[in-house]
Amino acid sequence: MTSTVTPTPVTSTPAPTTSTTIRTTKPKRRITLSLVLLFFAVLWMIPLFGLLVTSFRYRVDATSTGWWTVFGDFFGQDWTLQNFVDAFVNLDIGTNFFNSIAVAIPATVLPIMFAAFAAYAFTFMDFKGKEVFFATTIGLLVVPIQVALVPILQGYVNIQNALGIQIVGTFPAAWIVHSAFALPLAIFILRNYMATLPVALIEAARVDGASHFMIFWRLIVPMSVPALASFAIFQFLWVWNDYLVAFIFIGNRDPVLQQALYSLLGQYGEGWQGVAAGSFITIIVPLIVFFALQRFFVRGLTAGSVK
Amino acid sequence: MQIVSALVSVVGGLTVSFLLYFALNALVGRFNTKWNARLLPYVFIGPVLVLIALFLLYPALRTIYLSFFNATGQRFVGFDNFTALFSSGDFITVLLNNLLWILIVPVSAVAVGLAVAIFSDRVGPVREKIFKSTIFLPMAISFVAAATIWRFVYTYNPPGQAQVGLLNAIWTGITRGDPVPWLTIDSGKLNSLLIMLVVIWMNAGFAMVLLSAAIKGVPEETIEASRIDGANERQAFFQVIVPQIWTTVVAVFITILITVMKIFDIVYAMTGGAYGTSVLGMEFINQLFNFGNPGKAAAVVTVLLIAVIPVIFYQVRSYRRQEALR
Numbered sequence: 032m033t034s035t036v037t038p039t040p041v042t043s044t045p046a047p048t049t050s051t052t053i054r055t056t057k058p059k060r061r062i063t064l065s066l067v068l069l070f071f072a073v074l075w076m077i078p079l080f081g082l083l084v085t086s087f088r089y090r091v092d093a094t095s096t097g098w099w100t101v102f103g104d105f106f107g108q109d110w111t112l113q114n115f116v117d118a119f120v121n122l123d124i125g126t127n128f129f130n131s132i133a134v135a136i137p138a139t140v141l142p143i144m145f146a147a148f149a150a151y152a153f154t155f156m157d158f159k160g161k162e163v164f165f166a167t168t169i170g171l172l173v174v175p176i177q178v179a180l181v182p183i184l185q186g187y188v189n190i191q192n193a194l195g196i197q198i199v200g201t202f203p204a205a206w207i208v209h210s211a212f213a214l215p216l217a218i219f220i221l222r223n224y225m226a227t228l229p230v231a232l233i234e235a236a237r238v239d240g241a242s243h244f245m246i247f248w249r250l251i252v253p254m255s256v257p258a259l260a261s262f263a264i265f266q267f268l269w270v271w272n273d274y275l276v277a278f279i280f281i282g283n284r285d286p287v288l289q290q291a292l293y294s295l296l297g298q299y300g301e302g303w304q305g306v307a308a309g310s311f312i313t314i315i316v317p318l319i320v321f322f323a324l325q326r327f328f329v330r331g332l333t334a335g336s337v338k
Numbered sequence: 339m340q341i342v343s344a345l346v347s348v349v350g351g352l353t354v355s356f357l358l359y360f361a362l363n364a365l366v367g368r369f370n371t372k373w374n375a376r377l378l379p380y381v382f383i384g385p386v387l388v389l390i391a392l393f394l395l396y397p398a399l400r401t402i403y404l405s406f407f408n409a410t411g412q413r414f415v416g417f418d419n420f421t422a423l424f425s426s427g428d429f430i431t432v433l434l435n436n437l438l439w440i441l442i443v444p445v446s447a448v449a450v451g452l453a454v455a456i457f458s459d460r461v462g463p464v465r466e467k468i469f470k471s472t473i474f475l476p477m478a479i480s481f482v483a484a485a486t487i488w489r490f491v492y493t494y495n496p497p498g499q500a501q502v503g504l505l506n507a508i509w510t511g512i513t514r515g516d517p518v519p520w521l522t523i524d525s526g527k528l529n530s531l532l533i534m535l536v537v538i539w540m541n542a543g544f545a546m547v548l549l550s551a552a553i554k555g556v557p558e559e560t561i562e563a564s565r566i567d568g569a570n571e572r573q574a575f576f577q578v579i580v581p582q583i584w585t586t587v588v589a590v591f592i593t594i595l596i597t598v599m600k601i602f603d604i605v606y607a608m609t610g611g612a613y614g615t616s617v618l619g620m621e622f623i624n625q626l627f628n629f630g631n632p633g634k635a636a637a638v639v640t641v642l643l644i645a646v647i648p649v650i651f652y653q654v655r656s657y658r659r660q661e662a663l664r
Contacts, residue, residue: 061462067453067457068454072469076475085490097501097504133348141352144355153383156379161379162654162658168386169649169650173643173646177619178397178398178639182397203347207393211393223585265544293482296482310483313483
């Protein structure tokens with residue numbers, strides 16, 4: 032699998048128009064639009080910002096005055112990093128961080144690989160039962176994960192009793208559950224994307240004697256990078272932020288960060304500042320992932336639609 | 339040591355899964371061309387079908403089956419669980435709440451996401467990046483953290499004490515009245531609306547990212563052509579851009595719709611379903627763990643599965659239409 036994963040331009044891009052592009056808008060309009068956006072941005076940030084400020088405050092201050100009062104006398108406040116130090120210890124970052132990584136990476140890559148194969152089949156292949164399978168897949172999008180927990184746990188235990196392989200409490204136990212529950216949405220998104228890729232290109236490759244396997248790896252996967260990347264971001268975020276599956280299938284032997292954070296949540300009596308600091312620590316990795324993969328959004332999920 | 343074992347299982351798991359496809363493909367490749375063409379699609383979808391059958395379909399069917407049994411799962415009770423649910427006022431409230439969630443949240447999240455995607459497309463790359471990242475940020479937050487953040491906004495201290503919750507500080511500041519325990523007020527479904535706000539807050543970023551990508555995919559020539567034909571900005575938007583991103587809008591809408599239909603965790607973390615804020619996902623957990631009635635819990639999920647049938651029909655129809663066009 033040494034395919035060059037450079038996103039080959041899907042179509043020959045038309046020569047860039049030399050004149051100013053459509054996207055540039057009149058200055059006056061830009062200011063209006065910016066103000067509207069600023070309104071949303073502020074609205075979206077305030078709750079988060081309040082918690083951020085609180086995470087640097089002492090308990091006495093956090094419980095006796097609102098966080099916004101600090102701006103009355105910003106430098107006269109008693110600021111502290113102690114909440115973060117405590118959160119590092121309470122969350123046991125040293126090991127739990129790697130547990131989270133060990134769950135999140137395969138639980139992101141596996142469903143994407145599975146779903147990409149399936150989406151390819153649903154888009155470019157003809158076979159019996161195609162519609163039924165697709166309809167079932169979409170229908171199962173709505174199955175709440177809670178429904179499946181008990182039957183799956185029973186299944187794992189049955190396998191364990193029959194074959195002697197310990198499954199519950201290991202990372203793969205959680206990977207498979209995460210993967211299975213990600214599949215319907217992943218297939219849905221990837222098939223929507225692949226349907227926009229030019230069929231002529233695939234047919235041409237078929238005529239040249241390329242196998243489906245080869246077309247998949249050499250042509251469709253590289254062309255689908257934007258869609259794959261955007262699904263990867265979402266799936267990673269969901270898995271990273273998951274509490275339920277990790278709690279049930281991995282348990283407390285190798286807890287992930289969310290489990291640790293959840294136990295901090297039980298300590299509201301201690302004030303808001305501790306949970307606040309812990310929350311911010313768990314947000315860091317998802318943010319890095321988002322900003323690292325963000326460039327794939329630039330030319331779009333639906334780039335292939337240009338015919 | 340833990341890091342090493344984590345690494346080993348990561349690499350091992352990924353390798354095994356890839357080899358599975360590779361081996362299946364090689365196996366099918368040994369057949370003659372006709373059989374190869376017949377079998378190959380099943381190599382591509384096979385592992386997915388197995389996973390989906392075992393982890394989603396079987397549990398779903400088992401749930402429907404269990405919904406016809408009593409609390410211990412031993413006695414067949416016909417539709418008793420359903421009649422019991424639908425004759426209780428609480429469950430009607432739950433259904434009403436779910437309906438409100440479905441009507442309000444997906445539309446609002448898509449509207450905010452679309453507005454931000456369109457506007458930020460026109461304010462230059464630097465501002466675009468800043469604004470989009472801002473709206474996206476809540477997506478990166480777990481429900482545990484999100485619930486913390488919003489409970490902090492809605493928090494209530496008795497009158498006379500300083501209000502550390504933002505909403506009560508604004509409320510008491512403006513009205514000079516008493517602080518309000520927001521999450522307990524269910525007149526006009528106020529508390530449900532406040533919880534919905536959290537979910538809109540979290541999902542607008544999702545909508546924005548996908549819609550923004552779709553908008554960037556609209557070829558500039560088509561917009562330019564409409565300009566030359568004399569279309570103003572609004573006409574260009576509704577008649578040129580919207581039709582081209584419509585499939586994405588629908589896809590995003592349905593994704594959020596389904597998230598909302600089975601919403602559980604945020605309600606659980608905000609109110610635990612108390613004060614008339616319960617939804618179907620919450621009711622399932624309540625019936626299963628708090629009332630110890632798996633039969634009724636299964637009936638709740640069955641109602642949910644029935645409610646999604648129209649969405650499935652719509653999906654399959656548009657899938658057929660797309661296939662016909664290709």
